[in-house]
Amino acid sequence: MSQPAAPSSSPPPAPPPLEGGKLILATIAVALATFMNVLDSSIANVAIPTISGNLGVSVDEGTWVITVFAAANAVSIPLTGWLTQRFGQVRLFVASILAFVVASWLCGVAPTLPILLVARVLQGAVAGPLIPLSQAILLGSWPRDKSATALAFWAMTTTVGPIAGPALGGWITDSYNWSWIFYINIPVGIFAASVTWSIYRHRESATRKPPIDVVGLGLLIAWVASLQILLDKGKDLDWFASPVIVTLGVTALVSFAFFLVWELTAEHPIVDLRLFKQRNFLGGTIAISVAYGVFFGNLVLLPQWMQEYLNYRSVDAGLVTAPLGIFALLLSPVVGRILPRTDARMIATAAFVLFAVVFFMRSKYVIEIDTWHLVLPTLLQGVPMALFFVPLTAIILAGQPSQRIPAAAGLSNFVRVFCGAVGTSIATSAWNNRTILHHARLTEQASVNNPVFTQSIAQTQAALHLSEPSAHALFDFQLSTQAAMMGLNDIFYISAIIFLAIIPLIWITKSTKGSGGGGAAGAH
Known part of the structure; x- marks a missing residue:
């Protein structure tokens, strides 16, 4: 994958950028394909209990619907560069979209869990090239000095998808049938594939046939x-x-x-690990991946806490997290415009500082918190989200020739997505451990030998007309709720520290100022 073409021939010149309405339509089609993929990685999460019940399996078995998709997707993403060399960017991208549509239909009609799991494996595998190739195709479509704008449009889809997924999945599952969380991909995918092919079929990248590793x-x-x-x-x-x-x-x-x-x-x-020898690729990939892992882990915990301890419905918990996309959508194009004139490292640093501020705000949550104080930090978090993806992606792809962008984008996205899975696992386990610790500390004084405790139980019995066992059960529930809140605050606080601690990773990279965002350098 890292080998140059035959010495006797040089790579053909890249086709000129698209213009006018064709550029707008092409960008929308490519973005929709990306959004479809990113959305599907999270839309099924809230539907797992419903899917499990309809298919007659336990919720634990139903979670394999998420697991097998993530595993298949993680394997296929880093293969993008190698597959592109063999089949070409456009053919691979369109084929991946159509295969994703077929796999989505198979998921929707699956009558049993084993068939659904096979369809989800196929869906995750064919989705791998979509995000890296969307970056490469967009960078080849826009003028070099507008490459940051292209990355901004791409970032809008990748940030909004995981946010919209839980809310949309909850609404579809409650209002219709769980199958429709997969069926909605069919019209979107057909539109994206047909428009992409009609515009890009004469702009195919050069191909060769490296041996299969x-x-x-x-x-x-x-x-x-x-x-x-x-x-x-x-x-x-x-x-x-x-x-x-x-x-x-x-x-x-x-x-x-x-x-x-x-x-x-x-x-x-089959995977070009030599890309990590480049300072910008190494520093940018680690920074964006660690940050995404922390962000995504917290994105999973917040609605889970709201549903378990604040009695929010799944769709309402999704709506509380949805405002994260407001500033992300509004500011991403602005970042794309200012990035060519600004050091990308400064923008990324500002994003990490703002992330830290948001998580410090959340570390002050209390059990009696109202919806507005849940929404406010989420709304503000959209600002660093807009400042996050575009500059770091520009840093990662800075100076890459067009034929290496799919490989670089594939490998960096693989590390990012994989860190998202790692971050989710670490966050949930850490929250569980911290909750157990706080619960143990809070119950140290809950003894029949403690007159304050026994008096409190007696007052609860009298006020609520409860039996002694019921009063003890109520006390334990309140104590568990408080312990979970304290454990979650610990995770938020640690997340803020991590965002500040990884800022130096940004500064081991070289400045991309004046390179049009860096992502398309050498691509035209």
Whole structure:
């Protein structure tokens, strides 16, 4: 994947940028394909209880609907560069969209859980190239000095999708049938594929046929799939107390070690790890991935806490998180306009500082919090979201020639998505552990030998006309609610510290100021 073309021939010149209405229509089509993919990664989350009930399985079994999609998607994303070389950007992108449509239909009509899981594996696998290729295609469509604007449009879809997913999924599931969370992809995908093909079929990238790295592909599947399943199921199986988790962990560790050695020494690696030798790619990828992992982990915890302890419905919890997309949508185009004239590192630094401020605000939550004080930090978080994706993506892709953008975008997106899964697992486990710790500390004084405690129980019995066991149960519920709130505040506080701590990663990269955002450098 990292090998140059034959010495006797040089890469053909890239086609000129699109203009006018054709550029607008092409951007919408490519963005819709990306949005469809990103949305589907989160839209099924709130529908799992309904899906499980309709298919006659437990909720624990139903969560495999999410797990298998994430694992298949994680494996296929880093293959984008290699697949692009063999089939071309446009053909691969359109084929991925159409295959995603077919897989979505199969998910919707699945009568049993095993059939649904097979369809979700297919859906996740064919979705892998969509996000990296959408970046590459958009950068090739816009003039070089407008590449930051192209990345801004791309960022709008990738930020809004995970936010809209839970709310949209909850509304569809409550109002219609869970199958429609998959059926909605069909018209969107057909439109995106037809428009993309009509505009781009004569703008295909050069192709060649590098040998298939069978060993590298097998090792990639082994470590990514085993680690993804470990992260998704670790909490349910009590982590390394389970032989299944131990086996998955050993498999992931050993296969990853062999994967690194093999890919760094293979003549035709299936994943171009040599990209990490570039300062901008290394620093930008680590920064955006760690930040996304922290952000996404908290994005999962917040609605879960609202549903479990504040009695919010799933659709209402989704609506509380939805304002995150307001400023992200409004400001992303503005960032695209100012980025070519500004050091991307300054904008990304401002984003991380603002993220820290938002999480410090959330670390002050109390049980009696009203909806407005839940919405306010979420609304404000849209500002750093707009300042987050575009500059760091520009840094990552800075100076990459057009033929290497799919590989660079694929690898960086793989690391980012994978860190999202890691962040979610760490956040949920840390919240559980901190809640248990606070619960233990709060119950230290809850003893029949403590006159203050016994007096409180007696007052509760008298005021609410409860029996002593009921009063104790109420006390324990209130104490558990308080412990969960304190544990969540700890996660928010630590998240703020992490955002400040990773700022130096941004500054090991080189400035992209004046390069049109950097993403299209060398692409035209």
